[in-house]
Amino acid sequence: MSLVLHVDADHWRSGHAKTLARYPGIVPVIKGNGYGFGAGLLCREAQTMGVATIAVGTYVEAPAALAAFGGDVLVMEPYRAPIHADLPDLPHRRLVHTITSSADLGSLRSIEPAARVAVEGLTSMNRFGAPVAALSGLVDAASAEAVTLHLPLGTGHLEEIRRFVDAVPAVRRWFVSHVSPDELATLCSRYPGHEFRPRIGTDLWLAEPTSYEVRAHVLDVRAVAKGDRAGYRQRALPAGHILVVSGGTSHGVAMESPAAATTPRSRAIAVAEGVLEAAHKVRSPFTVSGSSPRFAEPPHMQCSLLVLPVGATPPAVGDTVTVRMRLTTTYPDAVELR
Known part of the structure; x- marks a missing residue:
């Protein structure tokens, strides 16, 4: 007995190519069940695409992603000292950690002083993140290589993103979710010295239903x-x-x-x-x-x-x-x- 996902590979990959063209600097999201295709297959597809970074949902998913993909792996789940301090892969040089508090930053750096960090801002999603007023101090303390913003579905996020960029103008790399191609182009035009990297899962892997x-x-x-x-x-x-x-x-x-x-x-x-x-x-x-x-x-x-x-x-x-x-x-x- 079997339930099988049948994929027309060329047609499926044509959807990836279209999405990559619409979203320069894309960071493919590979989490959970791998959008039905399996995380291992998607990691291999991302490797073939030539992208520099992928994003996984949790630390549990990180070891397999590091093994299957040769670039950087951003963990979107924020590091939490009581939960993650004993994980063996924390010092991996291709792992980028998400930080939302100074206490968690202190814990991570006590384990791995050179740990790579992206600071997450608390958007209107109201899920994870540091409030915009606290962002600058945390970015400086972490010597963060990026700020990450997880935004609600839909469009109309430019003003919200602007508040965060204005708060830490020295940060050049920004991971953003749920922005349209037009919004991405506007951001790149408005902040020419910045790099906006769209994190995309559904619209990439399920682009050709x-x-x-x-x-x-x-x-x-x-x-x-x-x-x-x-x-x-x-x-x-x-x-x-x-x-x-x-x-x-x-x-x-x-x-x-x-x-x-x-x-x-x-x-x-x-x-x-x-x-x-x-x-x-x-x-x-x-x-x-x-x-x-x-x-x-x-x-x-x-x-x-x-x-x-x-x-x-x-x-x-x-x-x-x-x-x-x-x-x-x-x-x-x-x-x-x-």
């Missing part, structure tokens, strides 16, 4: 009569076919992050989906015979049971069906580039 597809194997097919039961919960079935397909919770099937639901339409969809779930009529992300059959019950760990109604042509055992999944929460058994 038609270049990849998740497919699952059909493991079993059988006709069922109305009232037959199936699954752990022994729910009654309508007449038709029951399909057993690869792909379950361990792969990320039906494991979704909370939706924002910020518009009336999105809230209505969320309510409708809740009603369907309560009635055990949740549509699956699998496509079979041109439609999305419903789950017979919640997905199992490595496979799912689907209900195919009367009139729909069932697939054969060994066939593959496509699966609509959010790649940032997808863990395929294999990634096949062709």
Whole structure:
């Protein structure tokens, strides 16, 4: 049984090339599940791109990235003395640490006096960072080689970035997230002596959605009569076919992050989906015979049971069906580039 991410390599990489052209100085973000492709593959792709720096999400991800990529590795998780002081890779010369407080800086430098540091500013994201008023002192104490800013989604960040740049005008390198190509060009024009390096993940690795597809194997097919039961919960079935397909919770099937639901339409969809779930009529992300059959019950760990109604042509055992999944929460058994 397998759930496989199939990738048209040339098409996929054409999206990378377009993104690199739109964002000079790009710092590819490689974190978590590697956007469905796996972090190791993305590190190798970044090496081929010829970029100088990549960014990882956490210190746990740093050793593998250092092994697979020959350039600098920026850790976006801030160094915290109670959590990270015992990690063996702290002195690595290609590792760039993110610092947000003088206490953490003191801890890091007591372990590795030559540790490379980027100071993070506290943006309107209100996640990690030093307030703009404290930035100058921390940058000076750290002899920071860069300032990093993690901004909210969307555009309109130039004024916020300006406040930080004006606070520490001597810092020449800036790592920024969620800026548009136009905003990046404006920053470079406004501050010609500065280097703005956009950190980009989703818009790089998922730039060409038609270049990849998740497919699952059909493991079993059988006709069922109305009232037959199936699954752990022994729910009654309508007449038709029951399909057993690869792909379950361990792969990320039906494991979704909370939706924002910020518009009336999105809230209505969320309510409708809740009603369907309560009635055990949740549509699956699998496509079979041109439609999305419903789950017979919640997905199992490595496979799912689907209900195919009367009139729909069932697939054969060994066939593959496509699966609509959010790649940032997808863990395929294999990634096949062709």
